[in-house]
Amino acid sequence: MVVSGNGRGGGGSGVRRNSTGLSYTHDGQVYTGLTTETGSAADITQSKGDEELAERRVLFMGMPRSGKTSIVSVIFDGTQAYETLGMLPTVLPTMYPLMAGIVVYDFPGVDDYSETQYNNISESVYEGEHTSLVYVVDSQGDLQASLSTMYSIIRTAQSVNADIPINIFINKVDGLSDELKQDTQQDIQNKVMKTMTYESLNSTFVQFFLTTIYDESIREALSRVVRRLVPRYNTLETILNSFCSKSSLDKAFLFDMNTKIYLATDSTPTESLLYMFTCHTLAAIEEIMTLCSSYAPMGEEETGMQKTAVMMDGNTRIFVYQVNSCLALLCLVSLKVPRHDSLLDFNGSKIAKAIRKILP
Amino acid sequence: MGRSGAGKTSMRSLIFSNYSAHDTRRLGATIDVEHSTVQFMGDLSLNIWDCGGQHKYLENYLNEQRENIFGNVEVLIYVFDLETASRESEYQLYDECLQKLGIYSKDAKVYTLVHKMDKVPDPEQKEARLEVYRRALAERSGMFKPEVFGTSIWDFSLYHAWSQIVHRLVPNMSTIERHLEKFRALTDACEVVLFERATFLVVCFATSHETVPQGRFMTVSQAIKTYRNRCSNVQESFRSFEIHNKNYTLFIEPFTKSTYILVITSDPEIEPAVTKANIKAAKPHFQDKLMI
Numbered sequence: 001m002v003v004s005g006n007g008r009g010g011g012g013s014g015v016r017r018n019s020t021g022l023s024y025t026h027d028g029q030v031y032t033g034l035t036t037e038t039g040s041a042a043d044i045t046q047s048k049g050d051e052e053l054a055e056r057r058v059l060f061m062g063m064p065r066s067g068k069t070s071i072v073s074v075i076f077d078g079t080q081a082y083e084t085l086g087m088l089p090t091v092l093p094t095m096y097p098l099m100a101g102i103v104v105y106d107f108p109g110v111d112d113y114s115e116t117q118y119n120n121i122s123e124s125v126y127e128g129e130h131t132s133l134v135y136v137v138d139s140q141g142d143l144q145a146s147l148s149t150m151y152s153i154i155r156t157a158q159s160v161n162a163d164i165p166i167n168i169f170i171n172k173v174d175g176l177s178d179e180l181k182q183d184t185q186q187d188i189q190n191k192v193m194k195t196m197t198y199e200s201l202n203s204t205f206v207q208f209f210l211t212t213i214y215d216e217s218i219r220e221a222l223s224r225v226v227r228r229l230v231p232r233y234n235t236l237e238t239i240l241n242s243f244c245s246k247s248s249l250d251k252a253f254l255f256d257m258n259t260k261i262y263l264a265t266d267s268t269p270t271e272s273l274l275y276m277f278t279c280h281t282l283a284a285i286e287e288i289m290t291l292c293s294s295y296a297p298m299g300e301e302e303t304g305m306q307k308t309a310v311m312m313d314g315n316t317r318i319f320v321y322q323v324n325s326c327l328a329l330l331c332l333v334s335l336k337v338p339r340h341d342s343l344l345d346f347n348g349s350k351i352a353k354a355i356r357k358i359l360p
Numbered sequence: 361m362g363r364s365g366a367g368k369t370s371m372r373s374l375i376f377s378n379y380s381a382h383d384t385r386r387l388g389a390t391i392d393v394e395h396s397t398v399q400f401m402g403d404l405s406l407n408i409w410d411c412g413g414q415h416k417y418l419e420n421y422l423n424e425q426r427e428n429i430f431g432n433v434e435v436l437i438y439v440f441d442l443e444t445a446s447r448e449s450e451y452q453l454y455d456e457c458l459q460k461l462g463i464y465s466k467d468a469k470v471y472t473l474v475h476k477m478d479k480v481p482d483p484e485q486k487e488a489r490l491e492v493y494r495r496a497l498a499e500r501s502g503m504f505k506p507e508v509f510g511t512s513i514w515d516f517s518l519y520h521a522w523s524q525i526v527h528r529l530v531p532n533m534s535t536i537e538r539h540l541e542k543f544r545a546l547t548d549a550c551e552v553v554l555f556e557r558a559t560f561l562v563v564c565f566a567t568s569h570e571t572v573p574q575g576r577f578m579t580v581s582q583a584i585k586t587y588r589n590r591c592s593n594v595q596e597s598f599r600s601f602e603i604h605n606k607n608y609t610l611f612i613e614p615f616t617k618s619t620y621i622l623v624i625t626s627d628p629e630i631e632p633a634v635t636k637a638n639i640k641a642a643k644p645h646f647q648d649k650l651m652i
Contacts, residue, residue, distance in 0.1 A: 292610060313597040
């Protein structure tokens with residue numbers, strides 16, 4: 001097992017990555033590069049199975065060149081989409097830690113699922129009630145081969161963990177029209193469900209996502225995958241529901257600032273366009289904050305609780321309340337109520353405090 | 361002006377017409393001259409002549425149309441394509457343009473933009489290539505002392521270059537700068553920046569830092585311009601930003617009819633509401649007295 005380091009997929013560099021690219025921190029300081037996680041020293045383990053698997057994990061699997069490492073790299077390392085074109089194939093499984101103890105594992109691609117080739121991956125990776133499988137399918141490639149490899153993996157996974165959630169990312173759909181996207185998804189969905197039933201595989205926990213690294217669809221998909229793994233998700237959802245109703249919000253998200261993945265949201269349906277808009281808003285805030293990096297003293301530990309307000313010409317407003325160094329609470333309001341904003345501020349900071357207690 | 365495919369129309373669309381960098385792919389070759397008028401900073405009206413770079417048009421400009429094209433010119437912006445196959449022929453064209461300019465608009469100011477700098481990823485190499493142009497152009501330009509910028513539609517360098525260009529064009533710029541500095545001092549702000557509303561180019565700024573690295577505020581220009589485009593995708597239109605934390609408070613707000621203002625305060629004793637009130641109070645002064 002290799003901890004993801006400086007390079008792409010593979011060569012451990014010894015520092016456990018917590019955040020790279022533009023990092024939103026409590027003191028507003030932006031730093032690129034790697035940070036050491038508090039506590040654990042630099043740890044390179046190239047041997048398999050020595051490191052303990054995280055309790056809550058997402059496993060990225062798929063054929064070679066299906067896009068797994070590109071996806072993870074864009075989300076976690078802030079790589080630009082076009083930079084992923086020249087990426088080397090992943091050689092060893094790499095881990096990417098997310099907030100709240102959730103870890104994403106990027107496995108090397110495999111061509112034929114055969115016993116000999118899968119020596120490196122023990123069955124134990126699939127175990128656990130907080131494990132989720134993501135299978136990345138290259139929609140522009142050989143579908144048949146990809147799916148048949150997938151069935152083999154699912155069979156192995158379900159033999160140790162019957163209820164493991166299976167998320168199929170139909171990747172590389174950039175350039176397809178909306179209609180074609182829907183058709184492709186429908187087509188794959190039908191094929192998969194039919195085959196799984198035929199092969200007596202459990203298809204109750206299968207979800208499909210259309211993804212491309214050229215927009216926020218990968219983040220949205222991963223947010224939905226991760227939702228089931230977030231500790232005390234129900235509590236978080238209840239809190240956010242209560243927050244939304246008491247403060248007349250349209251929507252509230254709990255975002256991980258580095259990856260722009262939301263860990264929790266209230267129970268109203270989340271529209272893709274709205275989610276993408278919030279991602280763009282967060283990106284704009286980050287860029288503006290780079291201007292002020294000189295005002296934040298280096299290496300300050302105490303969290304400063306930032307509040308950001310973005311106003312639109314209409315009544316729509318977006319408020320972002322910082323929860324801790326990685327998380328922020330984003331609220332969308334479109335109701336115009338006098339003296340609403342200061343109440344919202346008060347509520348927002350209270351909710352942020354509550355979330356801090358729930359998520360360590 | 362510049363050769364065909366140098367990037368003139370892309371630049372213009374990006375800065376003045378809210379195109380995103382991706383959208384510029386859709387642009388075709390410019391036919392003859394495209395005229396557009398842009399209102400800048402209230403009363404200032406910029407007539408932009410985007411001259412198609414294809415050979416047949418160039419012939420036309422330099423001969424039959426030369427008085428029309430090169431007469432009454434305030435600013436000539438010449439765009440060099442970093443990717444060009446033949447730098448020598450570009451220089452020749454440049455020479456001819458300057459020669460005509462010298463005849464018909466002796467007082468014009470010349471800017472040269474070395475475009476498509478994103479093709480050279482390494483910053484040192486970028487600087488080296490730019491230096492080559494600088495030296496060559498210094499020799500060839502005679503009485504016009506052109507300012508040379510390296511630009512790309514993919515980063516803020518384009519905003520930087522154009523901000524400098526329009527900075528010179530605003531007639532009462534020094535007065536505006538003086539008043540802005542006064543405003544900054546009175547509000548105890550660290551930095552105050554004025555942006556033009558439509559293009560978000562930096563008009564001028566006042567800062568309490570001794571040295572300001574060039575292009576600092578241009579990243580804001582680019583970020584907000586991009587964000588604005590994205591807002592329109594969800595049928596919203598961006599108005600203002602406010603960031604408040606323990607170390608600083610930042611406002612980006614509409615200011616006068618033609619400007620936006622950015623104010624950063626880092627004194628924790630200054631309540632954000634006070635800064636907001638100050639901005640509001642200063643509006644009429646800038647709007648009426650300075651006519652912006």
